[in-house]
Amino acid sequence: MPQKNTESALSPEDAARLEAFEAHVGKGGYVEPKDWMPERYRKQLIRMMSQHAHSEVVGMLPEGNWITRAPSLRRKMVLLAKVQDEAGHGLYIYCGTETLGVDREELVEALLAGKAKYSSIFNYPTLTWADIGAIGWLVDGAAIVNQTMLAKASYGPYARAMIRICKEENFHKRQGYEIMATLSKGTPAQKAMAQDALDRWWWPSLMMFGPSDTNSPNSAELIKWGVKKKTNDELRQRFVDLTVPQAEAIGLTLPDPDLRYDEETKHWNFGEIDWDEFWTVVKGNGPCNKERLEARRRAHDDGAWVRAAAEAYAAKRNGHNRATAA
Amino acid sequence: MTQGDHPVGDTQWPLWEVFTQSAPGKPHEHAGSVHAPDAELALQNARDVYTRRGEAVSLWVVPADAITASSPSDAGPFFEPGNDKAYRHPQFYKVPRGVKVF
Ligand SMILES: [Fe+2]
Ligand SMILES: [Fe+2]
Numbered sequence: 001m002p003q004k005n006t007e008s009a010l011s012p013e014d015a016a017r018l019e020a021f022e023a024h025v026g027k028g029g030y031v032e033p034k035d036w037m038p039e040r041y042r043k044q045l046i047r048m049m050s051q052h053a054h055s056e057v058v059g060m061l062p063e064g065n066w067i068t069r070a071p072s073l074r075r076k077m078v079l080l081a082k083v084q085d086e087a088g089h090g091l092y093i094y095c096g097t098e099t100l101g102v103d104r105e106e107l108v109e110a111l112l113a114g115k116a117k118y119s120s121i122f123n124y125p126t127l128t129w130a131d132i133g134a135i136g137w138l139v140d141g142a143a144i145v146n147q148t149m150l151a152k153a154s155y156g157p158y159a160r161a162m163i164r165i166c167k168e169e170n171f172h173k174r175q176g177y178e179i180m181a182t183l184s185k186g187t188p189a190q191k192a193m194a195q196d197a198l199d200r201w202w203w204p205s206l207m208m209f210g211p212s213d214t215n216s217p218n219s220a221e222l223i224k225w226g227v228k229k230k231t232n233d234e235l236r237q238r239f240v241d242l243t244v245p246q247a248e249a250i251g252l253t254l255p256d257p258d259l260r261y262d263e264e265t266k267h268w269n270f271g272e273i274d275w276d277e278f279w280t281v282v283k284g285n286g287p288c289n290k291e292r293l294e295a296r297r298r299a300h301d302d303g304a305w306v307r308a309a310a311e312a313y314a315a316k317r318n319g320h321n322r323a324t325a326a
Numbered sequence: 327m328t329q330g331d332h333p334v335g336d337t338q339w340p341l342w343e344v345f346t347q348s349a350p351g352k353p354h355e356h357a358g359s360v361h362a363p364d365a366e367l368a369l370q371n372a373r374d375v376y377t378r379r380g381e382a383v384s385l386w387v388v389p390a391d392a393i394t395a396s397s398p399s400d401a402g403p404f405f406e407p408g409n410d411k412a413y414r415h416p417q418f419y420k421v422p423r424g425v426k427v428f
Contacts, residue, residue: 035398084378091375095359098341104361105338161358168379311339314363 025154025226032156033099041225042100044218045155048227049097050107055119056090057111061295062126062288063135071129078175079132085168092164096157112297120278121204123286130183130190130197136176138198138205138243144169145239146209154226181250191251198247199255206270207278209236215275240268341390342368344375346382354386362387 010018017036024031031037060083067083070076094104110116121139126132147169151162183194210216210232222228230238244261247254258271280286339361345354357376362368368387377385396404412418421427 032398034395081378088375088378091360092358098359103338108338164358307339310363310367314367317364 022224026224028226029154030156030159031154040221041227044222044225045158045227046097046100046102048222049093049100049158050102050110051117051119053090053093053097053107054111054116055122056086056093058118058122058292058296059139060086061292062122062124063132065126066129066132069129070132075179082136082172082175085172089165089168092161093158096155096161099157108300112293112300114284114293117282119208120281120286121208123281123288123292124200124204125288127200128193128197130180130193131201133176133179133183133194134197134201136172136174137180137246138176138201139208140169140172140176141243142205142208142239144173145235145242149229149235150227152229158227177246177250180252184250184252195252198252202255203273203277204281206236206240206273207281209233209239211275211278212273237267240270244268339363342372342387343390343393344368344372345386345388346376347384348382350383354384357381359390360387 018038021031021036021038021041031041063079063083063086067076067079070079094107097107098104107116111118126135144166147162147166151159151166153159153162180194180198183190185191213219213231213233216232219228219231223231244254244259256271258269260269261267262269281289340363341359341361342365343359344357346357347354357372360368360371360375362371365387369385372385372387373382376382408414
């Protein structure tokens with residue numbers, strides 16, 4: 001067989017299994033938790049899925065900041081429901097990750113210890129109400145592009161979680177876009193607030209798709225194994241193509257002087273991303289990295305009494321059941 | 327069920343598999359799983375996690391370790407008895423031309 005040096009010194013048995021596995025996923029086949037899979041596939045999925053789950057959870061923090069300050073009861077209800085959905089998304093994906101043989105507890109511990117990654121976009125601050133609009137429109141919009149692809153991932157539990165999530169994300173994007181459209185039709189100050197939020201969130205949203213293809217070590221392998229179906233740059237392009245007319249429709253300007261339509265490729269060309277900023281935030285030195293982790297830890301600690309009470313109640317009832325059964 | 331060496335209130339609780347029935351008359355289908363200390367809270371967590379948009383009219387939660395599953399490595403021989411009996415399908419039988427059987 002061709003050289004496959006992803007795992008060193010494969011036994012002939014494993015080499016045959018690997019070949020069968022790659023043929024199976026190469027044809028678009030699904031992998032289920034108890035199926036044989038290369039250790040590296042398992043590891044890559046645990047890494048990817050846990051980072052995704054953490055992103056859903058940490059993603060609640062920038063928006064949670066505005067729940068008590070939403071400008072109307074309608075907006076407040078909507079934002080609460082949206083943030084609650086993100087908690088659900090985190091749980092769907094943690095539960096999918098557990099099927100690979102890790103405990104959610106380990107994953108949460110890694111997050112709280114600052115050892116796990118999550119999407120860098122959530123390390124930017126939410127300074128005005130318009131940021132809530134920009135996040136729904138752009139951040140959830142970018143997430144939809146990525147998650148629509150992942151809904152066809154080769155790992156069954158991941159794909160199923162993504163299908164469930166995609167159904168919910170559309171509301172997230174629409175409510176954000178509605179906020180931006182409303183502000184943009186408002187007073188000059190409101191429109192300026194919307195434009196300012198767009199200026200700040202546009203580039204970090206493009207960075208959500210990860211490093212460019214020339215600089216993305218994991219991509220080729222994930223594509224070969226059917227986890228991803230498109231490259232980072234392809235997804236980013238799709239997002240730009242979708243978003244440009246949406247910005248135009250509500251009278252806002254994307255902060256990119258190089259943005260222009262290419263008649264030949266039928267795509268929007270855009271300017272160079274500031275990769276130094278990208279790596280700075282990934283490495284933990286973004287504007288809010290510390291604040292987010294501290295907020296997460298505080299929430300975990302503040303919830304300890306609820307977990308203890310639920311456990312004590314369950315233990316008491318178990319004891320009671322045993323006593324009455326005896 | 328792992329208490330391990332964690333302080334009380336810091337474990338992840340037992341795992342429950344969640345099944346939802348989308349409408350009366352439909353079967354219950356696997357939706358995912360939740361962690362909960364007991365059945366009652368498992369039901370409430372499952373409701374909050376899997377039915378925020380009227381996805382279910384009925385919910386089951388089952389302790390994950392109570393499920394026995396077939397193993398993928400034996401799937402071939404295990405399901406074989408059902409695969410080689412073409413005579414269990416109506417297409418196996420010839421019917422005179424022009425006759426409507428149903
Ligand atoms: Fe989400
Ligand atoms: Fe979302």
